Amino acid sequence: MSHIVYSTSRAMAWLGACVLVFLAVLSVVSIGGRALSGLGLGPVPGDFELVEAGTALAVFCFLPWAHLRRSHAAVDMLWQAYPASLKRVLAVMADALMLLVWMLLVWRMALATLDYRANAEVSFILQMPVWWGYAASMVPAALGCVAYAWRLLETLDLVQAPDEIRTEAMVH
Amino acid sequence: MDPLVLAGLSFPVLMVLIFLRVPIGLSMLVVGLFGSWQVYGSVAPLLNQLKNLAYSQFSTHSLSIVPLFLLMGQFATLGGMSKALFKAAEALLGHYRGGVGMAAIGACAGFGSICGSSLATAATMGQVALPELRRAGYSGALSTGLLAAGGTLGILIPPSIVLVIYAILAEQNIAKLFAAAFVPGLLAAGGYMGVIALYVRLVPGSANQVPALPWRERGAALANVWPVLLIFVVVIGGIYSGIFTPTEGAAVGAVATGAMAWRRGGLTRAGLGAAFEATASATGMVFMIVLGAAAYNSFLALSQMPQELAGWVGRQGFGPYTVLWAILLFYLVFGCVMDSLSMILLTIPIFFPMVSGLDFGLGPEEMAIWFGVLVLIVVEVGLITPPVGMNLFVIQSMTPEISIRQSYLGVLPFVASDLLRVVLLVAVPGITLFVLRL
Numbered sequence: 001m002s003h004i005v006y007s008t009s010r011a012m013a014w015l016g017a018c019v020l021v022f023l024a025v026l027s028v029v030s031i032g033g034r035a036l037s038g039l040g041l042g043p044v045p046g047d048f049e050l051v052e053a054g055t056a057l058a059v060f061c062f063l064p065w066a067h068l069r070r071s072h073a074a075v076d077m078l079w080q081a082y083p084a085s086l087k088r089v090l091a092v093m094a095d096a097l098m099l100l101v102w103m104l105l106v107w108r109m110a111l112a113t114l115d116y117r118a119n120a121e122v123s124f125i126l127q128m129p130v131w132w133g134y135a136a137s138m139v140p141a142a143l144g145c146v147a148y149a150w151r152l153l154e155t156l157d158l159v160q161a162p163d164e165i166r167t168e169a170m171v172h
Numbered sequence: 173m174d175p176l177v178l179a180g181l182s183f184p185v186l187m188v189l190i191f192l193r194v195p196i197g198l199s200m201l202v203v204g205l206f207g208s209w210q211v212y213g214s215v216a217p218l219l220n221q222l223k224n225l226a227y228s229q230f231s232t233h234s235l236s237i238v239p240l241f242l243l244m245g246q247f248a249t250l251g252g253m254s255k256a257l258f259k260a261a262e263a264l265l266g267h268y269r270g271g272v273g274m275a276a277i278g279a280c281a282g283f284g285s286i287c288g289s290s291l292a293t294a295a296t297m298g299q300v301a302l303p304e305l306r307r308a309g310y311s312g313a314l315s316t317g318l319l320a321a322g323g324t325l326g327i328l329i330p331p332s333i334v335l336v337i338y339a340i341l342a343e344q345n346i347a348k349l350f351a352a353a354f355v356p357g358l359l360a361a362g363g364y365m366g367v368i369a370l371y372v373r374l375v376p377g378s379a380n381q382v383p384a385l386p387w388r389e390r391g392a393a394l395a396n397v398w399p400v401l402l403i404f405v406v407v408i409g410g411i412y413s414g415i416f417t418p419t420e421g422a423a424v425g426a427v428a429t430g431a432m433a434w435r436r437g438g439l440t441r442a443g444l445g446a447a448f449e450a451t452a453s454a455t456g457m458v459f460m461i462v463l464g465a466a467a468y469n470s471f472l473a474l475s476q477m478p479q480e481l482a483g484w485v486g487r488q489g490f491g492p493y494t495v496l497w498a499i500l501l502f503y504l505v506f507g508c509v510m511d512s513l514s515m516i517l518l519t520i521p522i523f524f525p526m527v528s529g530l531d532f533g534l535g536p537e538e539m540a541i542w543f544g545v546l547v548l549i550v551v552e553v554g555l556i557t558p559p560v561g562m563n564l565f566v567i568q569s570m571t572p573e574i575s576i577r578q579s580y581l582g583v584l585p586f587v588a589s590d591l592l593r594v595v596l597l598v599a600v601p602g603i604t605l606f607v608l609r610l
Contacts, residue, residue, distance in 0.1 A: 013452035020243050020451070021430070023236070027423030031416050048233060051419065056231035058239060059459045065449065066456020072195035073457055073511045077560050079193050094194045101201055105226050112223035134227060141226075 005150045006162050009064045012140050016061030023054045046126035053133035060140040064147035067098065068161075095152040102148050106141050113138055175211045179477035182207050186468070196514040197457075200464030207471035221470070229466050230459060233419065234340050239455040240422035241331050245287035246447035247429035250438035254300045256396040257282040262304070263393035267384035270372035272308040273318050274365040276301040280322030281361040282397065284329035285404040286429060288336075289454065290512075290555050294323025294563040298570050309380035312574035314371060317582025320563040321364050321590075324552045327512070329357035330408055331422070333458070334512055334551065338544045341520040344537070346418040347411045351607045352541045353548060354408075356597055360549075363589040371585060403428045458513060465517035472521060482525040492530035493598070496543075499523050500550045500594060507554020511562065515551050534601060541608065542601045546594065553590045556583050 030044040037043075044050075066072060079087070116131035123130060153159045182203050189199035209218045229235070261278035265271040280297045287293050298319050305315040327334050330350035339346040372379045385393075403425060411421035433439050472478055485495060506515055527543050534542060555563045558580040568579050597603055 010449065014445070014448050016455075017243065017448035017451050020239050021426070024240055024243070024423040024426040024430075027416075027420045028427045031420055031424065035415075051236050052231040052233050055233075055236035055239060056227055059230040059455060060226075062239075062452040062456040063460065065452045066454075066460065069449075069453050071453035071457045072197060072460050073514055074193045074195045075190050075509050075560065076193050077509050078191055090192050090194075094192075094198070097194065097202060098198055101198065101205075105222060108219060108222040108225075109227060112227070115223070133231065137227060137230075 009147050012061040013065035016058035019058045049123045060137040064144040091155045095155045099148040175475035179475035197460035197464035200468040204467030204471040211474045237419045237422045241288040242454045243451045244425040244429050245292040247433045248286045249296045250433035250443050254296045258300050260393040260397045263390040266382045270368040273368040277322045277364045280325045284325040288331040288333045290323050290326040293326025294566045298567045311378040313578040313582030316567045316579040319567045320556045321586035323563040328360045342524050344540050367585045367589045399432050469521045478522045486529045503550040508557045509560050512551035545604045
């Protein structure tokens, strides 16, 4: 199970990076088209909107991985001075808070997706329904809940991270 | 409760959460949401705001530049240019006293010109330069100190992710900020080299020299780094001249460094995977802070606290430089424990209106750009000041045999040169602004 959570999160991180690479290439093609507009070419229509929706999707894909790898910025200056029991309570509290806040955000985002679907709002140039962008990001956001819950279980010592992740953590 | 009191109380609460090691972004998010709920007086408007909060932040067009620059930095690492840059700088400077150290600084500056992140620069250049410095007989304190300081050039020399965030918060032109940061960035590199030159003379036995290379080999080493120069000129030149937007510039940079990494055989399956995962971690970290700051700042805006505070400071009749120095000092102190992006996102919405009301004899845009570059420098000092200097940790983790105490001592002269540079740039705004006046 642990293996599934980690490999899914890793796969999402890769997917997000591939989306970024796609956006980068798209922008370069768009610049090229604009530069050659004398030859009847032009920028990619709606590149602006695609970059926006794509970046959001990529970020939602990245967040679970960043959390599982403990990459979020935190101040651990006083951490070593805390007693072990306090450390344990604080670590559980932080992970539980993350899970709660994220579930709240995903719940509200799901409602927003339905709202945009109902009012059929579309983007300015591509006429792309706004809810598509929300719906695409909902997938990694919802999977993120699983990753956050898993990390909480890890902190509670109920489950363990896969071996290769734990050995890496010991080296660092 | 009065919104202003609430806003005033929120800051210590936030600090307590942060010192309990709740991730900074999460702390700001929680405090911001709770505060907004209290100011609204009911939960309905807050729930409504939450519907779009994350998506609208993550799909902000100007922020899309951040993951693209991070990806560019990762590709630059895979391209193996760090080694070529170091060899080129060493060929030019290595035979002077302290030359290998100066070469490491020069290589950091070169790498910083295609990478917008300090940690990536410190990590990449540390791997290449640290063994070379040790082989050339550099003491542990000097090698770790100079590489940690050199790493900050990743952010001080454009492109720079911190400047992008500042530009968005202060509604300033990214291209002009990049241009203005360039000369202070070179000054930083020059200052660090000066520190090394002094250090090796004052502390005997802290470094050896390497023999000079024949001119032909120096030329060959320099010729190897043309892709870096080309990418820098195209990306920064293209953004500054308006041929493409900053986001497009970052896209060009990512594609160009990706192509360079591919040509040089860096895009192996393992390399690409590591680059993607590092981009994911770094982007996730930045956007978590962005999300938290959005919630916290919207609460502060609701409470009217930034305007009230700016008005209060204006009425006190403090001299403009008193306020400016107080702000810069605040960043230096907090920089010892907090990371640069969180500080900027947390404080620019409060400090910028405050500074905008003061008269430094500059136009509003010049003032905003000058202030941005000053803030950039003082928050970056935070990356190398003990006890929590991220760059120091990155470098030190590569050399367990050098104690963190030695690293702390080794970096202090470089911090001194940073402070000297801040004083200089405050005293003479023209150093930062002359590029824009050309």
